[in-house]
Amino acid sequence: MRFKILYDNEAKDLKAAWGFSCLIEDKNILFDTGGDAKILEHNMKRLNIDPKKIDTLVISHEHWDHIGGIPYILGKNPGLRVYILESFSDALKSKIRENAKLIEVSEPEEIEEGIITTGELGPGIKEQSLIVEDTVITGCAHPGIVEIIKKAKELVDEISLVFGGFHLKEKSEDEILGIIAELKKLGVKNAIPCHCSGDLAIGLFKREFEGYQEIYAGKVLENEF
Ligand SMILES: [Fe+2]
Ligand SMILES: [Fe+2]
Secondary structure (H helix, E strand, O other): OEEEEEOOOOOOOHHHHHHOEEEEEEHHHOOOOOOOOOHHHHHHHHHHHHHOOOOEEOOOOOOOOOOOOOOHOOOOOOOOOOEEEEEOOHHHHHHHOOEEEEEEEEEEEEEOOEEOOOOEOOOOOOOOOOOEOEEEOOOOOOOHHHHHHHHHHHOOOOEEEEEOOOOOOOOOOOHHHHHHHHHHHOOOEEEEEEEOOOOHHHHHHHOOOOOOOOOOOOEEEEOOO
């Protein structure tokens, strides 16, 4: 499976901006849309990705830096399915419903073969992550990256790669090293934080995971395990 990063705080030959979006290339599934529809449009055009080809959009959580690009995706493919959380605002739900088939998620659910949403997680900010075979993609990981992987492992046997926003900006070095140890104990072979993860976390994951690769808008990642 190939994962193409369309939107991130870092970029090469594309626009960088605060937010996250990733295309599951072989499946035409888009996970999150970044914070700005114009920037998403610019990056997708540069990468030659036609929004008409997106069949499924999954939104991790209702923060501006993940939902801002939705207007560029809506109304392009008449068959578009959009997976959001049941707890999202009525305003966003009705905007999506006008242009696409809206699916409200609370429990884990298979989107298509081998692709499963974790369902709504977290005691605070509700969020879903996406399991693609043995890879997990996170938006901001507000429920906690370890909690997300634990949940994913209830749903599939093995998780070898996880990437996305890990939301570790307020964590100390010791706390981050503890999280890395827990992820390794859960069988994760490579974990790549980007977007809102914080520079300290990004540096520590880079040091602790041999297969670490830098993530930026324009990057193509493959699960090599
Ligand atoms: Fe975020
Ligand atoms: Fe967030």
